[in-house]
Amino acid sequence: MRLLKRVEYEAVYGAGQRRSSPQFSVFFRAQIALPKEASGRELTPGHEGFPAAAAPPENAGSISRFGISVKKALGGAVVRNRIKRRIREILRRNRTEIPTGWDIVIHPKSSVAKAPFTPLEAELVRLLRGIRSSIPGGVPKA
Numbered sequence: 001m002r003l004l005k006r007v008e009y010e011a012v013y014g015a016g017q018r019r020s021s022p023q024f025s026v027f028f029r030a031q032i033a034l035p036k037e038a039s040g041r042e043l044t045p046g047h048e049g050f051p052a053a054a055a056p057p058e059n060a061g062s063i064s065r066f067g068i069s070v071k072k073a074l075g076g077a078v079v080r081n082r083i084k085r086r087i088r089e090i091l092r093r094n095r096t097e098i099p100t101g102w103d104i105v106i107h108p109k110s111s112v113a114k115a116p117f118t119p120l121e122a123e124l125v126r127l128l129r130g131i132r133s134s135i136p137g138g139v140p141k142a
């Protein structure tokens with residue numbers, strides 16, 4: 001599942017933690033339940049009626065959501081899209097290795113564009129596995 005809205009990215013940057021490696025920076029935070037309006041539509045942070053502290057979701061342990069942010073400085077659209085495809089493939093191939101219940105934003109660094117796939121995969125998976133140990137108690141509670 002993917003993070004799509006700017007508000008979701010900002011929530012991860014603002015309330016989350018960060019880990020870095022030579023080729024990636026990873027921002028992450030435990031998922032929270034989004035309250036719903038009377039109409040049933042979810043409220044997001046920054047909207048009127050959104051509470052200051054939301055409870056953990058009932059399905060927090062089921063899946064992690066990802067966002068990939070590639071700066072224009074890394075290259076043209078073709079290069080940036082290739083980087084995103086490679087990262088999505090790493091996430092797809094290592095689904096079982098990645099901890100669940102997190103919102104994660106991945107920032108590749110300039111060296112990712114020309115690096116071989118296998119070392120990139122090993123480095124990103126190592127970073128993502130380390131998320132589990134970043135919070136006392138390990139995985140966020142559902």
